[in-house]
Amino acid sequence: MFGLFNKQKGEEALPEWYSELQESQERWFIFLEKLDAKMEEFATAAIPELKEILQSDDDLYKRTFHRVYSGVNGQLSNIREKARDTYEEKILNVYYHYNSQISVLSKHHNLVSDFRNNCSDRYNDFENRYEYWRTQIEKTQERDLEIEYQKILDEYEAIKNKFNCTQCGGNIQIEKIFLIETYISCPYCKTQNTFAPSTQARNLQHIARGLAEQRTVHLYEEFETENNKERELYHERHELGLSKIHESDKKVLNEIQSKMDDLEQQRQFVIKNAPKLHQIYLRAMYDEWNKITPDLKEHNEKMYQNQLQHL
Amino acid sequence: MFKKLFGSLTGDNKTENQNHEAQTSNDNFKNDYENEDQEVEYDPETLHGTHYSVEDFDNEVAERAEAWIADERASGENLEDKDIQNIYFNYRRAVYTEWNNCDSDQMIRFEHANSLKYSGIQTSGFVKVEDNNPFLEPVHGVDLRTYTAMCLKISAGIDYLEVCKAMGFEPVIWEELNTIWPQRMGEDTSFTVTTLFGQYYAENVTVPQLENLKAEISEEGAANLEKIRTDRYFYEELAGARQAAYEYGIDGAQWILDNFGINIADFQSVAMQWMTEQNQNWNSENIMEFSNYQQEKQKEYAAKFAAEQGGNIADDVNF
Incomplete structure (x- = not known):
């Protein structure tokens, strides 16, 4: 002393x-x-x-x-x-x-x-x-893409009945939001007209994904939370493992071990579950995206398939 | 380099011991070693040593990798596709280094040359294209090379309508090209389209129809452009300056054009050219040297921009 x-x-x-x-x-x-x-x-x-x-x-x-x-x-x-x-x-x-x-x-x-x-x-x-x-x-x-999207929709409503054939002057209905310049043939005289979308409408293809993500962000967060759990559970289990070092009481040791086993089970579950949630998010996001720009659907679906390979 | 330092630790010291026998000084040792490196002859296409066959190599890798995988599985490990790919990747490195007795730079050059075969991804400077690749089918009769030539003109500042006129088609066609080619780049998981586009971009390709369309370039700009193409240090300086400009809220591409007369298309083209060159002649020492040089220059230009803007906001905080 x-x-x-x-x-x-x-x-x-x-x-x-x-x-x-x-x-x-x-x-x-x-x-x-x-x-x-x-x-x-x-x-x-x-x-x-x-x-x-x-x-x-x-x-x-x-x-x-x-x-x-x-x-x-x-x-x-x-x-x-x-x-x-x-x-x-x-x-x-x-x-x-x-x-x-x-x-x-x-x-x-x-x-x-x-x-x-x-x-x-x-x-x-x-x-x-x-x-x-x-x-x-x-x-x-971050900008609220809903506002920008609404503007594009309003513009489309305003112009869709106002396009006339350059040849016969007949009214040509614009059937959807075109993203790029497109040939449209006149239903009356069959003349091929070029429809040029506005700058704002062209921009739709650039904001579509962002908008779809904005609409499905809750699903992304669910995935993220699940995905982060793996490390949290791992560390929690590791801490318990360390606490065993200076413990000699069999009963306590058994209790710790069963807690550890439980954590490991949970961890294995999230390892399997996180990719599932990721896929749920992606599917929802692509669905939303396809709704906004149906013209890009074929391309987007290929992108979706490619992305699935890397989950 | 790794081998020179750690060769004896990784168990592959047989050749080194042979070297030691006749050594009198470290200098000799080094020279001998380097000469020995060069004794291995490499196939110019695959960069495999010519003293073995590719099949033997692949078999050896598979044998070692499968043994390890079996071992892992036996001890209860749950191996995913990703893990298996990694195991193969590591054994490929090990066997290549061992069989060719080479440094890590040579190994990386080998990986670049074989990236498509082993990892399904193209590397700039080593693009291999098979016939009938659907991603490379011309769009409206326009192949990727021509599309790249058009992109080069447009990003050099020529109006796309002019480019369309020279090509003899309506702007509608251009818009479709400019939708479909980028979509293919996205869809193609081997990155063939993207890498090839980059390579054409680096070559500054052109087609006869577009030859008369020239972006305006000053005499000084032309001289600077020639200089960044041939003087890697000068290129790194401007790349550093451009980066510094962005960090001070300046449009870096515009700044290069204003001060050095080089437009963004030409600048990116040269950037791709150096990147391809770097991939083909992988040398970690050079890469470090250029990267440090660029950082140094970036700092110099940052100081200049800071001075022009009245300093950085934390300049008055001192330790």
Whole structure:
């Protein structure tokens, strides 16, 4: 007991170099705090701007939006790189230096590893925040495609009876939303007319998939949740496995084992079930897609078959 | 490279021991080893060593892979198609490296040359096309090469109506071509259409009907274009600059056109050309060198763009 007491007392006398580690750690924390603040300030200012630009960008391809969007992400990456470079230069290098100087057997070695752990935990926090803002910015791209689709449908309703034959002037019914220029022959004089869809209607083929995905997102989420369960169950089981190491009570051990078996059973189930849910989602999404652009159905079905091979 | 470092650890040290016998210095050892690498003669088509037959090779791989698969199954493992493919893939690498006593670069070149055979996927620079591939049937009489030539003209900035006129068909036909060819690219799981399109694009193909349609290019632009085609470093510099431009909210393709007079079609064509070249002459050291160079240049241009825009937002945060 006394020996233990002495030892603890001895450890309290911290080596001189510890102050350098402390200082680096403090600086690192303050530095990241400032970067966090910058990032938040920048992102919260950029997000409404981006939404505004997307709304007011009349360009079909939203080129202005994409330029600004890419610039915003560039700044965010710049902050991230700054953190990474500083981490390597000011934290890891210091750590490597002391780690090579201080033997792992030394009673002070934990100061070195704690330094690294504290700094890297803080760094991970920063990375998580970066990911958070990045996702928030990504979301500004989302547009309600239902609105765009409705506009196309309204336009079609308005024009479908207003196309006349260039030869005889007879009215030609536009039977569906054409995605590209198409020859239509006149029912009266058989002259071949070229029907050119509007820019907006042409764009339907580019938004159709997005719209179908938007409509079936709940099924995608069900699949995702199931798919993620595999790792969760694996880790849960692994934790239980570790807890057995210091357990000697047979009864407790048996209980743990049966829990583990149960988890493994669940895990095997999700491994089989996740692809099924994926397929349910894909089928629903393609069905929806085919409803929106029946002309692409033949092509889409081939794509669907190809995708099934990789589930 | 892997073998030079770890050859003795992976158990294939027989040839190395033979080398050691007459060695006096490390330098000699290195030279000898490299010479020995070159002693293996490769079939120019399959890149297999000529001292064995392809059949023997495939059999050896199958034998080892099946033994491993049987073993795994015997110990209760549930192997999926994907796992089996991986097992074959790994043994192919092992047997090839062993039988040819080669480095990993040579092994990757071999994989590229045989990607269609072994993984069902084409690799740019090694495209193999069988007759009667339905994906390559002409559309309205227009084959993939001609379609690519048209795409090149249009992305170089020539109005598609002009291109149609030169080809002698109505825009309706172009729209169908431009729907069906991309659809085929999507449907073709071997990527033959896509890879071949890329290869034609890299070659900057043209057809007689389109030869008189030339995108405007300044004298300086023409000189720069020639330079990125022949000077890989200059190409990497502009690729880095373009990337940096996007990160500063600038349209990179337009920026290249404004500052170097090279349009996006020509730039992409050269990019494909270098990619194909890189696949054919796979050399990891060179690849690293060029990739580092591009990153370095990207940083330089990023600093320039940042300065023009009054700095980056976190410039005032210091450690």
